[in-house]
Amino acid sequence: MAVMTYLESVRETLRQEMRRDPRIIIYGEDVGVRGGVFRVTEGLQAEFGEERVMDSPLAEAAIVGTAIGAAINGLRPIPEIQFADFIFPAFNQIVEEAARIRYRSNGDFGVPMVVRAPYGGGIHGALYHSQSVEAFFAHVPGLKVVMPATPYDVKGLLASSIEDEDPVIFLEHKGAYRSIRGEVPDERYLIPLGSADVKRQGTDISIISWGMTVNFSLTAAQKLEQEDGVSAEVLDLRTVRPLDVDAILATTKKTGKVLIVYEDNLTGGFGGEVSAIIAEHALFDLDAPIRRLAGPDVPAMPYAPTLEHAFMVTPDKIHDAALNLARF
Amino acid sequence: MPRTRVKNAPDPELMHRMYYYMVLARMLDERTWILNRQGRAPFVISGQGHEAAQVGAALAFDPEVDIVCPYYRDLGVVLVFGMTPGEVVSGHLGRSTDPSSGGRQMPSHWGHRARHIITGSSPVATQILHATGTALASKARGEKAVSAAFFGEGSTNQGDFHEGLNFASVHKLPVIFICENNGYAISVPQRKQMAIANVAARAQGYGMPGVTVDGLDPVAVYEATKAAVDRARAGDGPSLLEFKVVRLTAHSSDDDDKSYRSPEELAAMRREDPVPRFKSRMEELGIWDDAKEQDLRKRVREEVDQATRVAEAASLPDPDTLLLHVYG
Numbered sequence: 001m002a003v004m005t006y007l008e009s010v011r012e013t014l015r016q017e018m019r020r021d022p023r024i025i026i027y028g029e030d031v032g033v034r035g036g037v038f039r040v041t042e043g044l045q046a047e048f049g050e051e052r053v054m055d056s057p058l059a060e061a062a063i064v065g066t067a068i069g070a071a072i073n074g075l076r077p078i079p080e081i082q083f084a085d086f087i088f089p090a091f092n093q094i095v096e097e098a099a100r101i102r103y104r105s106n107g108d109f110g111v112p113m114v115v116r117a118p119y120g121g122g123i124h125g126a127l128y129h130s131q132s133v134e135a136f137f138a139h140v141p142g143l144k145v146v147m148p149a150t151p152y153d154v155k156g157l158l159a160s161s162i163e164d165e166d167p168v169i170f171l172e173h174k175g176a177y178r179s180i181r182g183e184v185p186d187e188r189y190l191i192p193l194g195s196a197d198v199k200r201q202g203t204d205i206s207i208i209s210w211g212m213t214v215n216f217s218l219t220a221a222q223k224l225e226q227e228d229g230v231s232a233e234v235l236d237l238r239t240v241r242p243l244d245v246d247a248i249l250a251t252t253k254k255t256g257k258v259l260i261v262y263e264d265n266l267t268g269g270f271g272g273e274v275s276a277i278i279a280e281h282a283l284f285d286l287d288a289p290i291r292r293l294a295g296p297d298v299p300a301m302p303y304a305p306t307l308e309h310a311f312m313v314t315p316d317k318i319h320d321a322a323l324n325l326a327r328f
Numbered sequence: 329m330p331r332t333r334v335k336n337a338p339d340p341e342l343m344h345r346m347y348y349y350m351v352l353a354r355m356l357d358e359r360t361w362i363l364n365r366q367g368r369a370p371f372v373i374s375g376q377g378h379e380a381a382q383v384g385a386a387l388a389f390d391p392e393v394d395i396v397c398p399y400y401r402d403l404g405v406v407l408v409f410g411m412t413p414g415e416v417v418s419g420h421l422g423r424s425t426d427p428s429s430g431g432r433q434m435p436s437h438w439g440h441r442a443r444h445i446i447t448g449s450s451p452v453a454t455q456i457l458h459a460t461g462t463a464l465a466s467k468a469r470g471e472k473a474v475s476a477a478f479f480g481e482g483s484t485n486q487g488d489f490h491e492g493l494n495f496a497s498v499h500k501l502p503v504i505f506i507c508e509n510n511g512y513a514i515s516v517p518q519r520k521q522m523a524i525a526n527v528a529a530r531a532q533g534y535g536m537p538g539v540t541v542d543g544l545d546p547v548a549v550y551e552a553t554k555a556a557v558d559r560a561r562a563g564d565g566p567s568l569l570e571f572k573v574v575r576l577t578a579h580s581s582d583d584d585d586k587s588y589r590s591p592e593e594l595a596a597m598r599r600e601d602p603v604p605r606f607k608s609r610m611e612e613l614g615i616w617d618d619a620k621e622q623d624l625r626k627r628v629r630e631e632v633d634q635a636t637r638v639a640e641a642a643s644l645p646d647p648d649t650l651l652l653h654v655y656g
């Protein structure tokens with residue numbers, strides 16, 4: 001068992017998986033010699049060679065489209081999109097092709113590929129290096145969308161994503177890369193896609209989140225306990241598609257008050273789906289209206305520190321929203 | 329605008345203007361790195377080594393009439409088109425007075441309606457289509473304006489490049505496609521980006537002229553651009569120009585190019601620095617001397633100091649403006 005950063009967990013999991021499965025190849029912009037702009041793939045080309053860890057031309061549609069072909073023909077590609085904000089040139093390949101290939105071929109073809117992309121803001125990244133893109137892909141049947149919050153979950157979820165027979169969008173929060181540390185067992189383990197995790201037990205209120213905002217929610221929950229005597233449960237969805245509906249309903253029934261927290265824009269964000277599920281299946285277990293705390297409805301996160309802070313979901317904002325709801 | 333032919337008998341006045349803008353771009357760029365190291369500007373992306381190409385090309389346009397879609401390195405282009413140094417630094421400091429975005433975008437994401445600089449984003453190559461579209465509008469409205477898109481060589485691998493050049497050529501639009509080829513897309517050398525030596529060779533596939541020029545020579549760049557602009561203005565359609573330049577800095581303040589470029593390579597590149605090179609050439613022609621140099625450096629330093637003061641005195645955007653300008 002080692003303590004490592006979120007980023008190191010991604011890298012070590014890729015390394016472990018590549019050692020056991022020769023079908024895995026990694027490619028994308030700057031992933032080879034440079035080891036990626038965040039250094040996630042550092043050292044992998046040195047260990048596995050240029051055939052398995054390749055720098056690609058600057059063209060996301062090509063990166064994902066060729067990975068689809070390679071996956072169909074027996075490899076396990078793990079293409080990297082340098083920033084989630086730049087996944088859109090590949091949107092056509094992901095949504096029209098990868099997601100629909102199994103269905104359209106009546107089960108004859110599958111696309112076992114994991115598209116990794118760093119997402120999220122709060123790092124002076126401005127409009128195009130800060131976006132949360134999960135809702136676009138969570139909307140599409142045929143895709144799986146994974147958003148780990150901790151180094152431990154990174155490992156188990158990434159291994160499961162690689163083993164999965166279908167395309168997975170694996171979103172890593174770039175703010176988490178170096179700021180979030182945790183224990184990661186040395187041996188290989190799998191966390192099934194579609195299994196949420198109660199990251200903190202509580203009785204007064206449930207905070208449901210995914211990705212980096214899970215960590216912010218845990219900070220807020222601690223403050224709620226210490227300063228306000230409020231016991232908050234934090235449910236980490238871990239994957240937004242497939243979705244662990246049972247876990248959502250269980251925490252709702254337990255506390256009767258739900259705050260859904262996400263960094264993406266509020267409207268049409270994935271929190272709306274979580275809210276709808278609760279309303280459909282657990283309305284009479286609620287003691288207060290469901291609340292969402294999310295990014296504001298502006299096209300993307302601005303650069304200036306004043307505006308970036310105003311946009312970001314922070315532990316303080318979660319604390320205040322949760323306290324408000326607890327006192328409802 | 330000087331219209332003299334400069335090839336065989338360079339016009340001293342034009343060369344002095346070129347040199348002024350090259351030195352201004354260089355010294356302003358250096359100032360932004362100082363602000364970055366002081367922790368006052370979180371992000372810098374640099375045009376050092378590209379000045380001759382940017383200034384030589386931009387001076388071949390008429391900023392009163394023509395329209396430019398620059399990319400992030402194009403400090404020299406936007407200065408020639410009339411953006412002031414104070415405006416530039418205000419962008420680096422994320423100030424409300426930043427004309428490009430009011431502090432919303434990362435620095436060097438230029439835009440200025442009054443100066444005919446079309447707002448640009450981070451996803452590379454998108455502006456190639458916008459310049460094609462502004463040219464379409466100029467043609468439709470019977471106006472004499474010529475449009476220009478600037479981009480790096482790595483960006484020519486995007487689908488938008490192909491689609492834009494094809495569209496422009498089919499419709500014989502007054503647009504110039506200007507590639508600043510510095511041999512790298514972040515860490516990826518040109519040979520891993522494309523299997524050809526010259527981006528200009530791609531022009532043939534679209535049925536337009538393609539020219540490769542020494543981008544360290546502002547006079548050669550000016551000549552080539554002037555010819556393309558005259559051609560476009562006469563209704564003879566688009567051109568692709570490729571200027572071979574050097575990237576004297578890391579990709580950006582977030583990059584460390586020592587991890588992929590050898591000390592020898594960096595040293596060799598520095599010897600090609602277009603700014604001292606052009607100075608020597610003017611000295612050889614007997615149109616420049618130490619007194620002129622000192623005078624210019626002093627004047628530009630004052631301009632850069634003043635720009636920094638103006639930008640620092642400006643306010644950060646009010647957080648209450650976060651929700652403005654989502655719709656018109």
Ligand SMILES: Cc1ncc(C[n+]2csc(CCOP(=O)(O)OP(=O)(O)O)c2C)c(N)n1
Nearest residue numbers: 029086450451452480481482483512513514
């Ligand atoms: C669509 C897209 N993908 C990835 C990036 C990340 N990125 C920013 S600059 C860059 C390299 C650009 O290289 P080039 O076009 O040669 O321009 P240069 O920076 O060398 O001037 C990359 C990969 C981006 N901005 N947009």
Ligand SMILES: [Mg+2]
Nearest residue numbers: 480481512513
């Ligand atoms: Mg380049």
